[in-house]
Amino acid sequence: MKAFILSCFRTIKDNVSRFFAILFIMLLGSMFVTGVAGISPHVEASYNDFYQQRQLSDIQIMSKSATGFSTEQLEYLNNDEKVNYYETLYQVDMEVETEEETLNIRYAAYNLQNSKINTLQLIEGSFPTQFTEVVVEQGSNTIRSMNIGDIVPFSMGPTTIDLKVVGIVTNPLYMSKEGDFNMNTDDVSLDIICYLDETYIPSYLPLPKTCLYMDLNMSEKFNYFDNKYEDEVKQYQTSLEETDLFSEENAAVLTLFENRSFAVLQNVCDKINIIALIFPIFFALVVSLVCLTTMSRLIDDERGQIGCFKSIGISNRRIINKYLFFSIVCSSIGAVIGCFIGYYLLPYAVYPAFENVFFLPTELFILEFNLGFASTIIMVICIILVTFYVAYKEVKNKPVDLLRPKAPKAGKKIFLERIPFIWNHLKFKYKSTARNIFRYMGRFLMIVISVAGSSALALAGFGLLNVSSEKVLIGETYIDLSDTMIPVSTIVIIFSLCLCMLVIYNLTNMNIGERKREIATLEVLGYHYKEVYGYIFREIFVMSVIGVLLGLPFGIALLYLILTQLGFGDIGNVKYYSYLLTIGLTLLFSVFVYVLLIPKIKKVDMNESLKSIE
Amino acid sequence: MGILIEAKNLTKIYKSNQLETLALSNVSFSINEGSFTVILGPSGAGKTTLLNLLGGMDDITYGSLTVDSLELFGMKQKQLTNYRRNSVGFVFQFYNLMNNLTALENVELAVEVCKDAFSPKETLEKVGLKDRMKNFPSQLSGGEQQRVSIARAIAKNPKLLLCDEPTGALDYQTGKSILKLLYDMSRNERKTVVLVTHNAALKDIADQVIYIKNGKAEKIEYQSNPKKVEEIEW
Numbered sequence: 001m002k003a004f005i006l007s008c009f010r011t012i013k014d015n016v017s018r019f020f021a022i023l024f025i026m027l028l029g030s031m032f033v034t035g036v037a038g039i040s041p042h043v044e045a046s047y048n049d050f051y052q053q054r055q056l057s058d059i060q061i062m063s064k065s066a067t068g069f070s071t072e073q074l075e076y077l078n079n080d081e082k083v084n085y086y087e088t089l090y091q092v093d094m095e096v097e098t099e100e101e102t103l104n105i106r107y108a109a110y111n112l113q114n115s116k117i118n119t120l121q122l123i124e125g126s127f128p129t130q131f132t133e134v135v136v137e138q139g140s141n142t143i144r145s146m147n148i149g150d151i152v153p154f155s156m157g158p159t160t161i162d163l164k165v166v167g168i169v170t171n172p173l174y175m176s177k178e179g180d181f182n183m184n185t186d187d188v189s190l191d192i193i194c195y196l197d198e199t200y201i202p203s204y205l206p207l208p209k210t211c212l213y214m215d216l217n218m219s220e221k222f223n224y225f226d227n228k229y230e231d232e233v234k235q236y237q238t239s240l241e242e243t244d245l246f247s248e249e250n251a252a253v254l255t256l257f258e259n260r261s262f263a264v265l266q267n268v269c270d271k272i273n274i275i276a277l278i279f280p281i282f283f284a285l286v287v288s289l290v291c292l293t294t295m296s297r298l299i300d301d302e303r304g305q306i307g308c309f310k311s312i313g314i315s316n317r318r319i320i321n322k323y324l325f326f327s328i329v330c331s332s333i334g335a336v337i338g339c340f341i342g343y344y345l346l347p348y349a350v351y352p353a354f355e356n357v358f359f360l361p362t363e364l365f366i367l368e369f370n371l372g373f374a375s376t377i378i379m380v381i382c383i384i385l386v387t388f389y390v391a392y393k394e395v396k397n398k399p400v401d402l403l404r405p406k407a408p409k410a411g412k413k414i415f416l417e418r419i420p421f422i423w424n425h426l427k428f429k430y431k432s433t434a435r436n437i438f439r440y441m442g443r444f445l446m447i448v449i450s451v452a453g454s455s456a457l458a459l460a461g462f463g464l465l466n467v468s469s470e471k472v473l474i475g476e477t478y479i480d481l482s483d484t485m486i487p488v489s490t491i492v493i494i495f496s497l498c499l500c501m502l503v504i505y506n507l508t509n510m511n512i513g514e515r516k517r518e519i520a521t522l523e524v525l526g527y528h529y530k531e532v533y534g535y536i537f538r539e540i541f542v543m544s545v546i547g548v549l550l551g552l553p554f555g556i557a558l559l560y561l562i563l564t565q566l567g568f569g570d571i572g573n574v575k576y577y578s579y580l581l582t583i584g585l586t587l588l589f590s591v592f593v594y595v596l597l598i599p600k601i602k603k604v605d606m607n608e609s610l611k612s613i614e
Numbered sequence: 615m616g617i618l619i620e621a622k623n624l625t626k627i628y629k630s631n632q633l634e635t636l637a638l639s640n641v642s643f644s645i646n647e648g649s650f651t652v653i654l655g656p657s658g659a660g661k662t663t664l665l666n667l668l669g670g671m672d673d674i675t676y677g678s679l680t681v682d683s684l685e686l687f688g689m690k691q692k693q694l695t696n697y698r699r700n701s702v703g704f705v706f707q708f709y710n711l712m713n714n715l716t717a718l719e720n721v722e723l724a725v726e727v728c729k730d731a732f733s734p735k736e737t738l739e740k741v742g743l744k745d746r747m748k749n750f751p752s753q754l755s756g757g758e759q760q761r762v763s764i765a766r767a768i769a770k771n772p773k774l775l776l777c778d779e780p781t782g783a784l785d786y787q788t789g790k791s792i793l794k795l796l797y798d799m800s801r802n803e804r805k806t807v808v809l810v811t812h813n814a815a816l817k818d819i820a821d822q823v824i825y826i827k828n829g830k831a832e833k834i835e836y837q838s839n840p841k842k843v844e845e846i847e848w
Binding site for chain 1: 666698710719
């Protein structure tokens with residue numbers, strides 16, 4: 001047993017570069033999938049927590065009677081078991097003409113400091129201490145920023161009085177920077193939302209309580225972004241609308257989903273969730289493909305050793321276990337580190353980017369099983385299964401066959417040679433490159449598919465940036481989604497390009513390892529280093545070019561799939577520079593990888609050419 | 615007949631982890647242009663080290679080695695590469711052909727980077743592979759592969775042909791025909807051939823035999839009447 005464990009670690013030691021190749025690719029893959037899949041859950045969890053603290057209302061009812069809610073209506077709500085708590089208040093949206101402009105202002109009056117629903121938080125100044133003082137909602141994209149001391153006009157019949165701003169507040173109802181509409185005129189945003197304290201309102205001035213905010217008793221502990229929550233409140237909305245007291249003539253019953261801020265937030269999270277579903281699947285596919293090639297190459301290399309183990313009577317099972325150990329250790333380490341970074345650290349980079357669209361509550365983390373962890377586990381299982389399959393296939397061979405070296409794959413004529421017009425005019429080194437490319441079809445496909453896959457992801461990422469800069473209808477309002485798509489797209493682009501680089505590094509590295517003898521021979525023949533680099537890198541570069549060109553249509557297809565799911569964006573809006581960037585960056589990174597690998601070629605000893613074939 | 619190679623106190627020390635290994639110590643000899651030299655010795659004696667130095671594959675620790683009045687001691691990597699490129703042809707024990715290149719292309723591979731090379735096609739005809747030029751190594755026998763390897767070395771038109779156990783991986787008959795080919799090449803093309811082997815039987819065909827043992831040139835023999843390849847046996 002001790003010898004076996006020793007040999008397990010020896011395998012790792014002998015294959016350190018492969019160990020780290022799988023480890024890093026798994027790390028990148030799991031970091032991406034958990035990171036992207038975690039964006040929405042993080043944002044949602046943070047808002048959920050915030051909303052609960054601030055007692056966000058589930059239902060808003062606007063009375064259509066000028067005097068506000070009737071005793072019957074309130075009585076009905078008091079007896080409704082579904083209702084947990086409600087508050088009535090004065091709330092009116094008005095178009096106010098000043099000397100310079102027309103302002104859309106919402107006036108709300110209630111007991112500001114003792115309210116138990118949609119509680120306000122003072123971020124500057126103080127709450128009003130007299131009738132002519134108000135606090136206003138913080139400035140955003142639509143709501144103007146006001147300073148303490150500014151004046152808000154308030155018209156009461158024929159006279160207009162000046163309300164002095166004494167404080168700036170936040171209301172959980174308006175967390176999107178898109179603010180809210182004037183309820184009387186569709187499609188006009190409010191410029192100011194101001195709050196008067198009803199305590200100081202003189203009794204000669206009856207402000208009718210025409211608005212009601214309500215908290216419901218939900219059937220279970222809900223999350224505001226849950227579909228179940230949406231179903232339940234909408235069901236309640238319908239049931240209330242069906243009563244005579246709250247029928248359409250008497251009242252307007254609204255849920256959070258008719259609140260512009262909440263609708264935008266919910267929509268953005270939904271869209272990110274769709275992206276978080278599609279991208280990781282493709283990413284995980286490429287990651288698995290690369291890892292399985294690495295593993296099968298490793299086992300292939302150790303044929304002789306496997307034969308040796310078998311010939312001294314070590315069981316097949318034990319030999320397979322050795323390789324399983326290898327793949328489990330490297331993929332799990334990568335997966336655990338990747339998940340950790342993806343879940344705990346990546347959101348720190350993404351979360352602030354939402355500041356352009358939302359007022360973000362303090363961040364909160366909750367560990368829950370998300371799609372990213374599921375994809376990571378699937379990737380690890382994939383690698384383990386493939387390792388088992390490849391190892392099993394190898395140990396099934398007779399020891400004699402394993403001990404005999406595998407015959408090197410024969411060269412063969414390629415299609416291009418049948419076109420003498422081209423072939424005969426090719427320089428010798430290009431002929432050899434052309435043959436090498438098609439020599440191992442499996443490897444060729446592997447490189448091309450991996451590069452195509454990662455560049456497709458990158459192009460889809462760039463494309464998503466391009467198409468989401470159009471105005472998109474969300475809820476009842478058009479907003480610019482690009483701001484919210486920037487962080488996600490950026491992550492997709494960065495990770496795809498990193499993946500691309502790791503793929504090329506891994507494959508080039510393997511290629512050099514396998515061709516040490518050829519490299520040594522070229523050196524003995526007097527090839528200068530530059531010429532040797534050309535011999536090795538040229539063919540990988542050609543494969544990368546084929547890969548990236550194939551990746552473009554795949555990327556467009558992927559983007560098309562995503563856009564259909566998102567329900568916005570036109571594929572035709574992908575800018576030409578996105579294609580150029582994808583091609584350019586992929587190839588630039590390839591060259592960067594070659595530069596990294598130059599020392600490895602330099603290290604090849606010419607004596608390699610004198611050694612016998614292992 | 616002039617002197618092509620002159621070695622004086624040739625010494626090679628390998629250093630690894632503060633451990634110094636004296637692989638070659640004060641070896642001196644000279645080799646005439648167009649002659650056939652056999653370097654003979656048991657494995658581990660320093661033959662390969664000597665071959666590496668002669669072939670410009672490794673740097674000399676100290677001593678002097680001139681090939682065609684070119685001093686190899688103290689040469690930079692790039693100069694050594696140029697030396698290998700233009701002045702040396704190498705024949706390996708295991709042929710070292712590129713598997714995905716045809717026989718002809720393997721020769722072209724070597725010729726492409728050097729000046730004054732022979733035509734690859736004609737050279738392959740010379741080694742008796744006129745009809746096998748378009749074949750890949752896997753379609754050739756061991757002997758044929760070694761012929762390609764010899765053609766590759768000769769086509770470069772080098773001053774010096776270095777052979778590392780060229781018959782080592784071949785059966786007796788094939789080995790002999792390869793030896794004959796090398797011998798004829800040396801005579802007909804006036805190439806200087808240096809052949810490294812542990813097979814003492816081969817020494818009889820040489821003009822000069824250098825015996826290497828424990829990193830030293832133990833003995834140098836000149837043979838005014840070397841045997842023909844047909845006359846030797848092992």
